[in-house]
Amino acid sequence: LMGEIDNPDQRIAEDARHFVDILFAFVQDCTWAMIAVLSFSMVLLQISPSVCFGVIGYALFCTIFASCFFGPAILRLQNILVQQ
Numbered sequence: 001l002m003g004e005i006d007n008p009d010q011r012i013a014e015d016a017r018h019f020v021d022i023l024f025a026f027v028q029d030c031t032w033a034m035i036a037v038l039s040f041s042m043v044l045l046q047i048s049p050s051v052c053f054g055v056i057g058y059a060l061f062c063t064i065f066a067s068c069f070f071g072p073a074i075l076r077l078q079n080i081l082v083q084q
Contacts, residue, residue: 044052 041052041056044055
């Protein structure tokens with residue numbers, strides 16, 4: 001914000017505009033990421049299906065491992081920060 005906004009309705013409108021801008025950027029980034037992953041997966045699948053499925057399996061395994069290994073510690077830290 002450039003200056004102070006005294007009108008509560010104007011503050012709500014500014015917050016809503018900011019939220020929509022952030023949400024739109026997030027959805028756009030997610031969409032482009034999915035398009036990139038799908039296009040590279042199709043190319044990799046045509047080159048070598050076994051490598052493509054190996055990469056997918058590796059990514060799933062690492063995601064599950066990281067969630068199980070780091071997840072509880074992150075949740076504990078988050079609860080500590082929220083309680084402060």
